[in-house]
């Protein structure tokens with residue numbers, strides 16, 4: 160059994176996206192409720208969030224962008240740059256808390272309090288670009304955490320594994336030319352799915368050539384394709400890269416019942432992924448892995464998939 | 478979408494008396510694939526494509542000395558000797574659709590664009606055209622593609638567009654495949670959003686069938 164941290168904070172609910180937005184506060188409300196009802200919460204180290212120091216956010220985002228974000232929320236606007244990106248007055252603070260929560264999970268792992276962590280944070284992050292909010296994301300939680308791990312703890316090689324059904328364009332672009340961060344993403348094929356990036360031939364640029372790996376999955380495909388692609392693309396890339404820390408962009412929107420995508424991953428497929436993640440962490444990073452919530456919009460299925468994922472992280476499989 | 482807004486302007490042009498080696502140098506330096514040849518009044522006389530130029534050059538397979546000698550022999554020729562004069566000219570008020578069709582039918586890689594007086598205004602090449610279509614289809618903006626099979630009867634498109642509009646989603650573009658299966662066509666709206674849940678639910682609620690591209694792919698495979 161592992162000591163697994165759960166980053167959760169009621170203040171993550173304050174980011175109000177309005178009545179009809181799929182990225183709603185209920186997403187993490189139902190996750191938390193489910194973890195309480197199943198009793199799993201007792202086995203976890205619950206970690207509250209703290210606002211991140213802005214200097215870490217500036218490692219990934221442009222200062223003008225951060226200011227524009229603050230202004231838009233302060234003015235009481237309801238969207239930021241695009242109708243996908245719903246905001247309210249509290250969104251800016253909540254985004255700082257989400258980043259801060261993930262950084263705190265890193266701290267707890269590095270000080271030995273926990274072995275690994277799942278961060279039930281929102282807003283999500285992997286679409287957020289240097290100077291642009293995209294696809295419900297404002298600050299790139301995982302990308303910022305990768306920089307934090309490197310700079311605060313002197314860790315050189317960080318692997319970011321992104322299994323959200325959408326390609327993490329923001330994360331990829333942040334580390335495009337950086338050989339110290341391996342970015343791997345498996346997602347629905349960009350011909351069909353948002354945001355339209357993440358093809359096989361996007362493999363990084365300059366010094367970072369070969370340190371970006373993308374596995375697109377065609378709509379209608381499910382567990383078999385995921386197993387095959389992860390085995391054939393991710394595993395060799397990890398062996399070659401030999402990471403010292405693993406960050407996961409955990410999206411549960413590839414599930415067959417999630418209307419956000421056309422992929423047909425089942426709970427078994429997600430189990431395969433979670434198991435693989437833990438095996439990779441045990442093999443390469445002494446089990447050090449922080450998994451961060453990205454998408455997942457079917458409120459009935461999301462809590463169960465998260466429960467399973469956390470059980471695997473904690474070594475609590477039934 | 479008119480050629481006027483999409484053609485390449487600010488062109489490098491040369492006079493008919495320019496020596497071909499000089500023109501070649503110019504094309505290499507400025508990365509020009511189509512070099513317009515104009516008279517003093519700006520009237521278009523012809524076009525030298527990179528292919529015209531390659532055809533005029535001695536073979537690279539020649540011995541270095543032979544190559545040099547051959548180059549010297551053609552050194553006095555001018556661009557008027559190699560330019561294509563039999564050109565299809567288009568006008569700034571042509572649409573990009575016209576141009577697409579013409580390019581496909583006439584099998585050319587670029588059209589000189591002239592005004593009614595025959596003065597050169599710009600060039601519309603396949604590259605410019607591709608860029609123009611990428612732009613009007615909005616496909617370089619992030620978004621999601623829907624694949625919908627509809628019955629071949631009037632009013633279907635309106636229903637789809639209405640749902641998209643009511644959901645407040647900006648429509649990047651719509652492509653229609655008129656012949657899909659018997660009595661059906663396929664509609665491909667490109668939505669500039671990540672948020673496709675409600676729109677998909679509503680379309681399915683209206684009885685539209687969403688294509689599973691994988692099924693389509695399997696159907697194409699030989700049995």
Ligand SMILES: [Zn+2]
Pocket residue numbers: 323324325410412453454455
């Ligand atoms: Zn997603």
